[in-house]
Amino acid sequence: MTWESSDEAVGTISSKGVFTPKKAGKTTITATANDGSGETATIELTVVEK
Structure with missing residues (x-):
């Protein structure tokens, strides 16, 4: 699998599929x-502040 984040300022995703906000x-x-x-498969993620 190849992983991609559409907005790397919000978060990145590793080659193993681990998301880092x-x-x-x-x-x-x-x-x-x-x-x-x-x-392909896509999902929208929302990162919120605690």
Whole structure:
């Protein structure tokens, strides 16, 4: 899988799929299969301050 965060100022995602928040906001995480199928999945995450 290849992972991507649409807004790395809000948070980053590692090559193993571990999300690290940086600041409050919204970002979309996209996972793409590396098997040549072109399959993707997305989820919107909201980071809030405590």
